[in-house]
Amino acid sequence: METFLAILVLMTLALVATSPRFYRMRRIPAVSVLMTGGWLAIAAGIAIGPEGVALIPREALLNATPLLMMALGWIGFVIGLQARREVLANVIRDVGRLVAADVLTSLLIFGGVSWLLVWLWTDRTSLAWLAGPVGLLSAASLGWSMETRSLLRDRSSRSQHVALLLRAGGTLVSIFAIMWFGVLYDLPSRGADGALVLDWSQSASRFGITVVMSILMGLLGQLAFRHAGREREQQLVVSLGLVVFVAGLATELGASPMLASMLTGVVIANLSGKEFQRFERFIIEAEHVVAVLLALLAGLLMELNIGTWALVLALALVVLRVLAKPLIFRIGTPKLEEASGLEARQLDVAGPVRQNPLALAFAVGFVLAEGSQFNRQLLTVVIISGVVVDFVPVVLSLIPRFRQLPASTPTEEVA
Amino acid sequence: MKGMLRDATVILASLLLLAIAGHQLTVSSGEQAVDQLGQAFAPHSSGLMATGTGFGILLLGSWLVGRIAAAVKLPKITGYLLFGIIIGPSTAPVIIREDQLQYLKLVNDLAIALIALTAGSEIQIDFVRKTLSTIASVMLFQVLGILLVIAVAAYFLLPFIPSIEGLDSSSHRFWVGLVLATIATASSPAVVIAILTDLKSRSTMAQVSLAVTVSKDLILVILFAVIITLAGAAVLSGGAGPAAEDGGATTELVADGGHGDSGDEVPDASHDGGEHGDGDVTMKLVIELGGSLIAGLIVGLIMALYLHRLNAHLPIFVVFSCFAIALICESLHLEPLIVALIAGMLMKNLWRQQSEVLFDTVEELSLPVYCVFFSVAGCKADVMSLVTLGHWAVLLGAIRCATIWGTAKVGGKVAGLDPRTSKWLWTAFVSQAGVSLVLATRVKDTFADEVFADGIYNLLLASIVLNEICGPMLFKIGLIRAGDGEGSSQEPPTSGETAADGEA
Numbered sequence: 001m002e003t004f005l006a007i008l009v010l011m012t013l014a015l016v017a018t019s020p021r022f023y024r025m026r027r028i029p030a031v032s033v034l035m036t037g038g039w040l041a042i043a044a045g046i047a048i049g050p051e052g053v054a055l056i057p058r059e060a061l062l063n064a065t066p067l068l069m070m071a072l073g074w075i076g077f078v079i080g081l082q083a084r085r086e087v088l089a090n091v092i093r094d095v096g097r098l099v100a101a102d103v104l105t106s107l108l109i110f111g112g113v114s115w116l117l118v119w120l121w122t123d124r125t126s127l128a129w130l131a132g133p134v135g136l137l138s139a140a141s142l143g144w145s146m147e148t149r150s151l152l153r154d155r156s157s158r159s160q161h162v163a164l165l166l167r168a169g170g171t172l173v174s175i176f177a178i179m180w181f182g183v184l185y186d187l188p189s190r191g192a193d194g195a196l197v198l199d200w201s202q203s204a205s206r207f208g209i210t211v212v213m214s215i216l217m218g219l220l221g222q223l224a225f226r227h228a229g230r231e232r233e234q235q236l237v238v239s240l241g242l243v244v245f246v247a248g249l250a251t252e253l254g255a256s257p258m259l260a261s262m263l264t265g266v267v268i269a270n271l272s273g274k275e276f277q278r279f280e281r282f283i284i285e286a287e288h289v290v291a292v293l294l295a296l297l298a299g300l301l302m303e304l305n306i307g308t309w310a311l312v313l314a315l316a317l318v319v320l321r322v323l324a325k326p327l328i329f330r331i332g333t334p335k336l337e338e339a340s341g342l343e344a345r346q347l348d349v350a351g352p353v354r355q356n357p358l359a360l361a362f363a364v365g366f367v368l369a370e371g372s373q374f375n376r377q378l379l380t381v382v383i384i385s386g387v388v389v390d391f392v393p394v395v396l397s398l399i400p401r402f403r404q405l406p407a408s409t410p411t412e413e414v415a
Numbered sequence: 416m417k418g419m420l421r422d423a424t425v426i427l428a429s430l431l432l433l434a435i436a437g438h439q440l441t442v443s444s445g446e447q448a449v450d451q452l453g454q455a456f457a458p459h460s461s462g463l464m465a466t467g468t469g470f471g472i473l474l475l476g477s478w479l480v481g482r483i484a485a486a487v488k489l490p491k492i493t494g495y496l497l498f499g500i501i502i503g504p505s506t507a508p509v510i511i512r513e514d515q516l517q518y519l520k521l522v523n524d525l526a527i528a529l530i531a532l533t534a535g536s537e538i539q540i541d542f543v544r545k546t547l548s549t550i551a552s553v554m555l556f557q558v559l560g561i562l563l564v565i566a567v568a569a570y571f572l573l574p575f576i577p578s579i580e581g582l583d584s585s586s587h588r589f590w591v592g593l594v595l596a597t598i599a600t601a602s603s604p605a606v607v608i609a610i611l612t613d614l615k616s617r618s619t620m621a622q623v624s625l626a627v628t629v630s631k632d633l634i635l636v637i638l639f640a641v642i643i644t645l646a647g648a649a650v651l652s653g654g655a656g657p658a659a660e661d662g663g664a665t666t667e668l669v670a671d672g673g674h675g676d677s678g679d680e681v682p683d684a685s686h687d688g689g690e691h692g693d694g695d696v697t698m699k700l701v702i703e704l705g706g707s708l709i710a711g712l713i714v715g716l717i718m719a720l721y722l723h724r725l726n727a728h729l730p731i732f733v734v735f736s737c738f739a740i741a742l743i744c745e746s747l748h749l750e751p752l753i754v755a756l757i758a759g760m761l762m763k764n765l766w767r768q769q770s771e772v773l774f775d776t777v778e779e780l781s782l783p784v785y786c787v788f789f790s791v792a793g794c795k796a797d798v799m800s801l802v803t804l805g806h807w808a809v810l811l812g813a814i815r816c817a818t819i820w821g822t823a824k825v826g827g828k829v830a831g832l833d834p835r836t837s838k839w840l841w842t843a844f845v846s847q848a849g850v851s852l853v854l855a856t857r858v859k860d861t862f863a864d865e866v867f868a869d870g871i872y873n874l875l876l877a878s879i880v881l882n883e884i885c886g887p888m889l890f891k892i893g894l895i896r897a898g899d900g901e902g903s904s905q906e907p908p909t910s911g912e913t914a915a916d917g918e919a
Binding site: 055056062063064065066067069070118122124129130133190194195209213216217220223224226227232233234236237238240241242243244245246247248249251252253257292370371372373374375 | 419422423425426429430433434436437447448449450451452454455456458459463464465466467468469470471472474475478479482518522731735742746778779780781782783786
């Protein structure tokens with residue numbers, strides 16, 4: 001009976017999601033926020049997962065861990081591909097200060113608060129127990145959403161410039177976020193009794209092997225891409241194979257698959273020719289697949305029954321983001337002229353506040369690596385803080401000082 | 416070619432070395448662990464965590480070996496299969512272990528649905544209507560011919576095979592021979608589709624091969640269920656085999672025993688070993704096949720509706736649809752092969768123009784799917800059985816090939832196929848892969864308490880490995896000899912066309 005119910009739910013979801021009426025609903029700002037942030041997919045994940053109609057049991061998901069890690073590896077790989085030398089040289093000149101301000105301040109503020117609250121929540125004081133959760137929450141706090149289309153209400157050159165800063169800065173910060181998360185993820189190991197311990201030499205060797213292996217795979221990948229030629233399906237096999245292998249090996253070693261794949265992506269991006277750049281456009285299409293998959297997965301894996309401390313932690317992160325991120329953005333962009341219009345002001349505030357989508361990837365990766373209840377609660381914390389801050393632009397639009405023109409829809413923009 | 420070989424060797428060697436090093440350095444996971452809140456949980460097994468690495472090696476390695484195979488004029492899938500056999504658990508257990516294969520089920524389910532969607536899109540209703548008599552004739556001659564010849568051959572040969580003991584009774588020999596013959600009728604639709612895609616072939620031979628292989632697969636589902644039930648009842652003392660003792664009253668269609676690898680699904684009829692009547696089995700099969708048919712129609716309609724209304728993000732849509740098919744089939748015990756096949760057929764034949772873009776997307780995704788699918792099939796091949804029983808497998812394989820050749824020729828002639836197609840059509844039916852492996856496992860399970868079970872199983876495995884390696888090569892040669900090249904497309908013959916017309 002449950003199966004039939006689940007199928008009914010799925011079919012209803014599919015039919016609703018494919019109806020033109022539903023597509024038109026994106027004109028409503030709140031619905032647009034839900035759809036752009038992947039929150040509807042998360043809700044669908046909850047509905048069909050163990051917390052809902054249980055169409056997909058949690059064990060089945062955890063058994064698919066290596067394949068799901070591949071999705072995380074793919075994200076790391078795509079981000080690594082952005083780190084092309086010539087692009088980085090240009091971007092760093094313009095947004096270097098913003099990136100530095102965000103990385104340093106966020107790690108200090110969010111890292112500190114997370115450390116304190118996780119300590120109070122778990123009653124654990126040693127670095128071995130706190131490194132993982134604090135690494136996750138602080139990495140999740142870095143950067144912001146790179147999607148700026150829904151915030152661009154006017155076409156002024158200033159708004160376009162801010163949007164560009166947000167996108168370029170966000171991408172660059174994401175690279176740091178993956179590295180930071182990768183390092184802290186790598187730090188603790190499981191002892192023979194199942195407890196977390198700090199073994200610096202083991203962590204260092206694991207990290208070193210992961211880095212060397214990723215770079216080597218990048219070099220081999222470049223060789224393989226040369227043989228793949230210009231055919232898209234051949235390039236797809238090579239990319240998939242590289243990502244799966246690197247992410248798989250990193251997972252097996254207990255290192256971060258995102259970091260490993262990102263490093264491979266960096267090497268390939270800086271060694272490959274124009275054929276590969278054409279292929280990049282094709283693989284970016286897969287971003288949708290991975291994003292929806294990740295959001296669904298987050299919904300399936302999250303723990304709805306969270307305690308008071310987890311809720312306090314989520315709300316603290318929300319408050320910190322709302323207060324600190326616009327300030328960091330201002331500090332990081334001192335030469336940016338004062339906003340003249342309300343729309344531009346909203347972009348300055350709401351843009352940096354929204355959570356980096358990578359946060360979801362970090363949290364899902366954390367649960368996939370170890371499906372403990374605590375990790376699932378941390379995933380819920382990240383999801384809650386992400387949902388709430390995503391509504392900041394909507395809330396701002398209700399405040400007279402920030403009220404602006406109706407949001408443009410993707411359809412209108414295309415037109 | 417030289418440069419490619421050198422590069423491929425460098426890449427493959429590095430991959431394998433890295434994988435071995437990775438396995439050695441794997442973080443050990445204990446049986447229990449505690450989280451930050453002090454709650455115990457079970458960490459993942461090392462086999463599970465190593466699956467990603469294995470999957471990556473299969474993908475990259477089979478792709479490279481497939482390219483080398485193509486460079487020496489062999490079918491690419493022979494390369495994929497060979498790579499799987501070389502690094503599989505029976506040959507090199509340090510790279511891919513037995514326990515890792517089960518975790519690749521998800522990829523396999525996706526592959527089955529994708530391959531079946533492609534197969535469905537290749538079957539044109541007009542063509543099937545026009546050539547129904549041809550398809551029926553070739554299929555019937557072949558199924559009956561193989562059943563008869565292999566059953567008789569096995570009846571007389573089995574007592575001479577040293578590793579097969581306990582088949583002294585003629586009744587036992589008859590039933591076991593019949594079971595072997597049933598498995599011999601199986602061929603692999605996945606191999607046929609992969610070769611046709613590789614050669615971009617749309618000729619008469621291509622379409623007849625595909626239609627016959629798929630139809631044969633459907634017939635086999637019923638045939639095997641009936642024969643294994645009867646054989647189980649006749650051979651097992653008391654009529655109840657070990658499989659029946661678990662109270663297994665299911666005839667659920669199993670996806671390669673959970674590790675499907677050829678897009679071919681078979682009924683787990685051995686679980687009924689003598690406990691249930693034929694009527695029960697047949698009724699359940701009818702319900703499951705009927706259910707698959709209806710589910711396929713519904714899935715096809717939903718997919719067509721999506722294409723009609725949105726037609727966006729097609730790669731996502733294809734991947735999700737295939738997973739949905741796999742999930743639904745697992746929940747309702749339906750056959751993903753039939754569901755996806757019907758969905759593909761429906762879309763291609765009713766909404767040809769709208770669905771074109773969808774099938775282009777499916778084709779773009781097909782290469783990685785084939786690489787993993789066939790290399791996993793290769794991994795499952797037991798090389799040791801080939802070493803010990805190779806000569807017997809060659810003998811049985813030769814008899815099977817000769818029978819397939821003869822029956823396909825007669826069937827083609829009776830149906831009025833042109834002589835060239837008739838001459839080479841048999842090459843399409845030699846390949847065996849997933850379905851046969853599953854059937855072999857079912858046979859072993861059914862007769863698990865009998866002394867001959869292991870011997871028969873090993874003989875089956877050896878034959879399958881042989882057919883798995885030779886089949887794709889033969890089919891490629893057959894297609895080329897029948898006048899089929901890259902992108903060749905011939906008009907299908909009408910039912911009234913004669914051999915002479917074909918020649919003309």
